[in-house]
Amino acid sequence: MEGLLQKQTKDFSEILAEYESMIYHLIHKLNIQDRDGEFYQQGLIALWESYQKFYGRDSFPKITYITIRSRLIDLIRKKSRLIEHETISEFFQEEAVNDSNIENFDPLFWDMVKNALTEKQWVYVQKRIIQGRGIKEIAYEEGTTTDAVKGWGKEVKRKLKPVLKPYLI
Template sequence: MITKHSHFIKVLEQYEGMIYHLIYKLNIIDRDGEFYQIGLIALYETYRKYKGRDIFGKLAYMTIHSRLIDELRKQSRVNKKETLVGRIEGYTLTTLSYGHIDPYLWKTIKEHLTAKQWTYVQKRYIEDKTIKTIALEENTTINAVKYLGKEVKKKLRIILKDY
């Protein structure tokens, strides 16, 4: 009995090496099999969309390669945001993580900021509020809050350079 999945199993046997090759080519350390899984899904989606075409192998290669690179970029962005400077520049700190950061750092930051700028840091990074919420609470415009955020980020880059 031939099922609809048995055809894909044959394709998988034929192209599984391609997934491993691309993982190796991109210097990916795939301890958990996450990237293999991404490659497998990309192969399956390519199979469903382009099965039987002469250029299936090229399409599968391009699709798997693109998905792996997309995941690498995504993880790179996450890793970048996990640094303290990255948190300040774009990632919000949760109240839980606030307590785990050096209190001296917060004191230093507060000393270098105006009262308005410190309020922005508290509400945006410590309390995890949106720009719109901050604007409503401070009775100002969203653009004013964004501008304040840019000023704060400039100061924080200087302050955190040595940290």
């Protein structure tokens, strides 16, 4: 058993020496800035899994290339979604500006936002974003459930994304 494990490790180290340049090539081809080595590590994992499943087949190089490329793209998408989610979360969870006259800062902007939303969604914007109230508190005040208030928030995000696009840098 130990001899087999050592043989696999030795074989994989040879595979790594042969295919490591493929990982670097794909990172470069996909224009990835890999400061932390996270994408390289994902490439190594993909190479290992490809080695475990497909080593010895004639199509091993092609399968390995596709596997590594797919994993890197998946990681790009995952990071992109995470960044987008963090940005939206920061927007909706920042400390509220406790100014009851916030509409006076840019009345045209707030009119545009208000016109894009339903009455309940505008209540969400006023109470959650402008006043900084909690979801439970809003639900209690509006006589509804927290899930309903969360639903208003999701719809606000969906509706305001295209409306706010010109304001985002």
